[in-house]
Amino acid sequence: MSLPPLVPPLKCPGIKTKLAGEINRLAEVQEFDRWIEPFCGSCVVALNVQPKRALLTDSNLHIIRLYQEIQGGTITPARAKEFLVEEGDKLRTQGEPYYYAVRxxxxxxxxxxxxxxxNRSCFNGVMRFNRHGKFNVPYGHKPERFAQAYVTKITNQIRRIGEVISACDWTFAAADFRQTLASAQPGDLVYADPPYAGRHVDYFNSWSEADETELGNLMKELPCRFILSTWHSNEFRTNAMIDRHWNDRSRSCSVCFLVRPEKSETTSAGYLLPYKSETSRAGSKAVGERPQ
Known part of the structure; x- marks a missing residue:
């Protein structure tokens, strides 16, 4: 029986918890020295792949700071529990005004x-910042949010990920994806889960077709293999960026897909030079060929 995926303490829309197992199976058939994520977000993928060495970066410095403080021992399960119990009591008695006071x-x-x-008391766990970098998500209207069981769940998540991080050589950094990809070396394995063009834009996650094109060009020039996840389609349209950037066989880039129709979510994996057809086929078996 496979273990359930390790869930991080941050609640993020679009979190890859349900895809972490498939991405891990792709990673398991690769030999690599270091795992690199230029869009680490909640870090759910790295926490489940659990590479010995990793460079985990994101443009959202608040996410990075949280993980740095868990790694450094500034935030412990005991401290988080004490804080959330105290703040939760104030939220329960004061309600909405207290949420906005904390914001x-x-x-x-x-x-x-x-x-x-x-993150745990706002509307739907949305992580959104205005153009000045200020958190602007409204109240989630759940004054009883931080009940004992909920606080225990969060502190247990902090405890578990702290154990994983302390057992590994991971570097967390706030960085632009271009800077992160420029540091990739032969023997690394890059996993990229970029924002979705036209679907979510804020101060830390602004993303355009030009950014998508630049990412595609940079990924294809990497000196190492990579895995990319992106959306495939919904009831209104398909993601034209897939055919535009990831079906170019002239670049010796083999692409395979995992399609989850119920969520319109696709994980695609590209293996760059040195190109080995055996490795590519192994990856395809792990996730299935893209349907024609």
Whole structure:
């Protein structure tokens, strides 16, 4: 029986928890020295792949700071529990005004624990910032949010990921994807899960077709293999970027797909030079060929 995926303490829309197993199966058939993610987000994929060495970067410095503080021991399960119990009591008694007081406090002087509190008490766990970099998600209207069982769940998640991180050589950094990809070396394995063009834009996740094109060009020039996940289609349209950037066989790039129709989610994996057809076929078997 396979173990359930390891879930991070941050709640993020579009989190890859359900795809982590498939991505891990792709990674398992590769030999690599270092795992690199230029869009690490909640870090759910790295936490489930659990590479010995990793460079995990994101443009959202608040996410990176949280993981750095868990790694460094500044945030412990005990400290997180104490904070969430205290703040949860205030939210329960004061309700909506207290949520906005914490949001104002965070926007004036950000801390990782306030970030975690807001992430867990805002509307649907949305992580959105305005053009000035200020968190602007409204209240989730759940004053009883931080009940004992919920706080225990979060602190257990912090404990477990702290154990994983402490057993590995991981570097967390706030960085642009271009800077991160430029650091890739032969023997690395890059996993990229970029924002979806035209589907979600904010201060930390602005993303355009030009960005998608640049990412595609940079990925194809990497000196190592890579895995890319992106959306495939919904009831209104398909993702034209897949055919535009990832079906170019003239670049010796073999692409395979995992399609989840119920979520319109696709994981595609590209293996770059040195090209080995045996490795590519192994990857295709792991996720299935793209349907014609």
């Amino acid at each position: 104002d406090r965070f926007n004036a002087q950000p801390t990782s624990l306030d970030f975690l509190f807001l």
